[in-house]
Amino acid sequence: MDPILEFDRVSFHYDTDADCQPTVNNVSFSLPRGQHLAILGANGSGKSTLARLMNGLLLPDAGTVCVAGMDTTDENFIYEIRRQCGMVFQNPDNQIVESTVALDVAFGPSNLALAAEEIRIRVDEALALTGLSELRDRAPHELSGGQKQKLAIAGVLAMHPSCLVLDEATSMLDPVSRAELMQLIIKLRDEAGLSIVQITHYMEEALEADYVLLLSEGSIVRAGSPEEIFSRPDELRELQLEVPPFIEITQNIDRIFCNDNAAAIIDVNEAAGHVSQVLVNARAEEFPEEILQDELFRLQGLVNAERRTHPHADEPVIEVNDLSFSYDENPLQKVCALDQLNMQSNRGEILGIVGVTGSGKSTFAQHLNGLIRPEQKGKVRVLSLDLSDKKNVRQVRRMVGLLFQYPEDQLFEETVALDLAFGPKEMKYSPAELAENVERAAAITGVSHLMDRSPFELSGGEQRRVAIAGVLALNPEILIMDEPSAGLDPAGREVILNNLTELAEAGKTVILISHDLESVARTADRLMIMSQGRAVAIDTPEKIFATEGILAETGLSLPTTVEFLNLIKKDWTQMQASAFTVSEGLAAILSAYLETAEEEADG
Amino acid sequence: MASISMLGRTFAADSLLHNMNSSVKLVAAIALMALALMSQHPLVLLLMCILTLILIKLSKLPFSLVMRSIRPILFIIIFAFVVHILSGQGQAIISFWIIKISLEGIVTGTLTALRITLLVINTSLFLTLTTSPTELANGLERLLSPLRHLRFPVHEFAMMMSIALRFVPTLLEEADKLMKAQSSRGASYDTGSIVEKLRGMVSILVPLFISSFRRAEDLATAMEARCYRGEAGRTRQSAKSLTWREYSLLGLLAVLFVVVLVIQPLLPQLNGFF
Numbered sequence: 001m002d003p004i005l006e007f008d009r010v011s012f013h014y015d016t017d018a019d020c021q022p023t024v025n026n027v028s029f030s031l032p033r034g035q036h037l038a039i040l041g042a043n044g045s046g047k048s049t050l051a052r053l054m055n056g057l058l059l060p061d062a063g064t065v066c067v068a069g070m071d072t073t074d075e076n077f078i079y080e081i082r083r084q085c086g087m088v089f090q091n092p093d094n095q096i097v098e099s100t101v102a103l104d105v106a107f108g109p110s111n112l113a114l115a116a117e118e119i120r121i122r123v124d125e126a127l128a129l130t131g132l133s134e135l136r137d138r139a140p141h142e143l144s145g146g147q148k149q150k151l152a153i154a155g156v157l158a159m160h161p162s163c164l165v166l167d168e169a170t171s172m173l174d175p176v177s178r179a180e181l182m183q184l185i186i187k188l189r190d191e192a193g194l195s196i197v198q199i200t201h202y203m204e205e206a207l208e209a210d211y212v213l214l215l216s217e218g219s220i221v222r223a224g225s226p227e228e229i230f231s232r233p234d235e236l237r238e239l240q241l242e243v244p245p246f247i248e249i250t251q252n253i254d255r256i257f258c259n260d261n262a263a264a265i266i267d268v269n270e271a272a273g274h275v276s277q278v279l280v281n282a283r284a285e286e287f288p289e290e291i292l293q294d295e296l297f298r299l300q301g302l303v304n305a306e307r308r309t310h311p312h313a314d315e316p317v318i319e320v321n322d323l324s325f326s327y328d329e330n331p332l333q334k335v336c337a338l339d340q341l342n343m344q345s346n347r348g349e350i351l352g353i354v355g356v357t358g359s360g361k362s363t364f365a366q367h368l369n370g371l372i373r374p375e376q377k378g379k380v381r382v383l384s385l386d387l388s389d390k391k392n393v394r395q396v397r398r399m400v401g402l403l404f405q406y407p408e409d410q411l412f413e414e415t416v417a418l419d420l421a422f423g424p425k426e427m428k429y430s431p432a433e434l435a436e437n438v439e440r441a442a443a444i445t446g447v448s449h450l451m452d453r454s455p456f457e458l459s460g461g462e463q464r465r466v467a468i469a470g471v472l473a474l475n476p477e478i479l480i481m482d483e484p485s486a487g488l489d490p491a492g493r494e495v496i497l498n499n500l501t502e503l504a505e506a507g508k509t510v511i512l513i514s515h516d517l518e519s520v521a522r523t524a525d526r527l528m529i530m531s532q533g534r535a536v537a538i539d540t541p542e543k544i545f546a547t548e549g550i551l552a553e554t555g556l557s558l559p560t561t562v563e564f565l566n567l568i569k570k571d572w573t574q575m576q577a578s579a580f581t582v583s584e585g586l587a588a589i590l591s592a593y594l595e596t597a598e599e600e601a602d603g
Numbered sequence: 604m605a606s607i608s609m610l611g612r613t614f615a616a617d618s619l620l621h622n623m624n625s626s627v628k629l630v631a632a633i634a635l636m637a638l639a640l641m642s643q644h645p646l647v648l649l650l651m652c653i654l655t656l657i658l659i660k661l662s663k664l665p666f667s668l669v670m671r672s673i674r675p676i677l678f679i680i681i682f683a684f685v686v687h688i689l690s691g692q693g694q695a696i697i698s699f700w701i702i703k704i705s706l707e708g709i710v711t712g713t714l715t716a717l718r719i720t721l722l723v724i725n726t727s728l729f730l731t732l733t734t735s736p737t738e739l740a741n742g743l744e745r746l747l748s749p750l751r752h753l754r755f756p757v758h759e760f761a762m763m764m765s766i767a768l769r770f771v772p773t774l775l776e777e778a779d780k781l782m783k784a785q786s787s788r789g790a791s792y793d794t795g796s797i798v799e800k801l802r803g804m805v806s807i808l809v810p811l812f813i814s815s816f817r818r819a820e821d822l823a824t825a826m827e828a829r830c831y832r833g834e835a836g837r838t839r840q841s842a843k844s845l846t847w848r849e850y851s852l853l854g855l856l857a858v859l860f861v862v863v864l865v866i867q868p869l870l871p872q873l874n875g876f877f
Binding site for chain 2: 086087098108115152155156159366369397412
């Protein structure tokens with residue numbers, strides 16, 4: 001049988017590319033039916049262009065693309081190709097055409113001129129498969145991001161495709177929805193026999209695939225099974241990607257204990273079992289402890305270098321007492337967003353606020369700079385100013401910078417310099433003060449060299465930094481950011497988080513809001529866990545991960561690295577399981593091993 | 604923003620009004636609009652009010668929810684009322700300084716306010732609250748289909764309308780978010796001179812336009828990927844067939860036109876009572 005998808009020496013470049021650097025360069029691969037392919041690459045590596053070549057939305061300049069044996073350049077086949085090779089895009093809002101769930105699922109089949117009765121059957125079937133039957137009469141804007149993406153998948157399924165292409169379809173979702181969507185995709189692959197092409201920069205998603213392609217500057221730089229691909233962490237880092245820390249920890253354990261193991265272990269349980277076994281064997285063989293001592297010493301040096309400590313005073317800058325708030329926008333349901341919330345944040349700390357979607361994080365953040373004022377109940381004091389008093393709002397706005405999700409959407413001026421000056425101008429800063437503040441903000445975020453460019457021609461990561469600089473230009477004491485790293489590739493995420501750490505070192509208070517524990521836990525000094533409008537815990541990440549049960553009730557999932565260490569901890573109870581980086585994890589494992597060895601020697 | 608986020612929202616329910624043929628609903632909405640504007644006599648307006656209340660009841664939607672649709676234009680209603688009161692016609696019952704308030708002014712003011720209210724409530728009841736944008740577009744497409752002979756792109760026009768309506772809530776949410784974001788950067792939209800306010804609006808409108816263009820591009824790609832090729836080879840949405848419900852509504856509207864056009868001029872003027 002034909003492979004479902006076949007690329008043969010395909011090249012493509014956009015007409016607007018003056019320098020003629022092809023966006024897709026001599027790409028060849030073939031995907032057998034029912035298989036799962038993941039395509040990894042940094043932002044701008046040509047992934048989305050590659051996706052659009054798969055169903056004839058774009059046509060190759062050179063080479064051929066065949067879907068189930070049909071050439072995409074043959075106009076006779078184009079609608080059959082698009083039917084067979086369905087596509088789900090990144091932005092959940094921008095691919096729903098019709099005004100209710102059921103009508104939207106019917107959009108594709110209607111375009112195929114199917115009979116009304118057949119369309120009805122297919123819609124019911126697609127809704128059942130994706131679990132949306134209950135929501136069939138809902139309007140698109142009443143759905144969550146994850147539900148919208150499921151709807152997009154249902155719309156494709158109703159056309160009875162043989163291949164599903166997901167172009168960063170999970171990148172705008174929260175971790176819970178992302179996991180749900182991933183489950184759905186795997187179910188469709190295993191039960192309905194669909195071929196899957198998944199373009200992503202979430203490495204965990206690629207672990208589920210049969211094959212992985214690494215894309216860089218439009219070319220395939222490596223192809224192979226996930227085990228092969230993830231056994232080369234340095235190569236991935238060079239491509240602005242990353243390896244899940246647990247895989248790298250396992251590989252390093254093999255290296256330290258002199259085990260030959262070429263392929264990476266990509267399953268958490270398997271990897272943890274493997275590490276435990278290696279340690280047990282080492283104890284049995286009495287592996288020379290000096291080697292481990294040296295290694296641990298080196299690792300601790302790395303850990304200290306990575307974990308930059310910054311001074312923070314005991315001076316509270318935010319105090320919130322008994323804050324409650326509920327929305328009454330929809331007359332049919334009243335939503336209680338905040339419920340007697342108490343918290344306090346000190347000058348110079350990085351506080352991570354983590355909770356699932358709907359836990360009240362965003363409502364809470366809007367209370368901190370007076371976008372919502374505590375009219376109903378409770379008190380919010382920021383830098384000793386009471387926000388119940390309307391007169392304080394303007395002053396607080398100046399000292400509290402708040403950035404929403406995807407802040408680059410708010411850029412609007414002709415040049416970066418003008419955009420950075422917008423806030424200070426509105427706040428009536430003197431020209432000298434304005435220039436100084438704008439320059440400082442640009443320097444902190446590293447956008448000084450972009451000042452004369454239009455914000456709209458920058459890359460996603462650069463735009464994000466310009467947006468942050470736009471708020472820093474007011475020289476705020478406190479910076480609050482909702483999902484600072486959402487939608488960026490691993491390298492882009494790292495740059496933003498480093499910027500925020502530098503700010504805290506300079507004495508600013510930074511508040512990071514996220515539904516992703518993993519991304520925040522590494523950077524934050526303290527975490528505040530939110531659930532159903534309450535702050536259920538505020539403590540250091542170490543203590544929060546060590547206290548069992550806190551996270552389970554809130555619907556948040558443990559970072560994979562912590563989960564991995566917890567699995568090893570079952571055998572090596574001495575271990576401290578809250579580590580976020582490779583060196584921290586390795587250090588924890590080695591010290592647990594050495595301690596156990598010492599105790600046994602004593603006893 | 605509470606009132607704005609209500610704009611253009613459809614509330615699903617299983618009611619007579621929800622299940623009606625959307626072409627008929629469009630015709631009814633236009634007819635009721637005309638009727639509200641032509642109703643001059645208090646008795647006729649009273650009749651229109653009662654009819655509207657019955658229609659709300661038939662829609663099975665909560666009364667308060669339907670009434671919310673006048674919120675965005677409450678200002679205009681009050682303005683119209685005040686202008687009529689201050690118009691100074693007729694015998695003054697209260698007068699101080701240069702302000703003269705007459706009973707006649709109050710009555711015409713009330714009637715005008717009532718007319719605008721009826722107009723808005725009936726339109727939103729028929730066109731947005733009980734009809735999804737897709738149904739509305741289908742209704743429009745069927746109504747306009749004779750224009751095909753004049754080479755008017757009926758299908759494209761209806762599709763455009765439907766997509767525009769579908770994105771209204773999305774764009775409103777985005778505008779709200781942008782306003783909050785720019786406020787956090789120091790912009791203020793409720794204070795300052797008109798020039799300052801206009802400059803403030805630029806900081807919302809420019810990003811909104813840019814994102815709308817991006818949305819349009821994304822949506823076009825998504826539609827293409829789902830085999831959309833215009834009207835050709837597309838399954839027609841089968842219309843709900845006309846039943847006694849539609850015929851009785853159309854009949855009722857015809858009777859109302861007779862009342863407004865023929866009977867209304869014959870009614871005794873009530874002005875004499877004042």
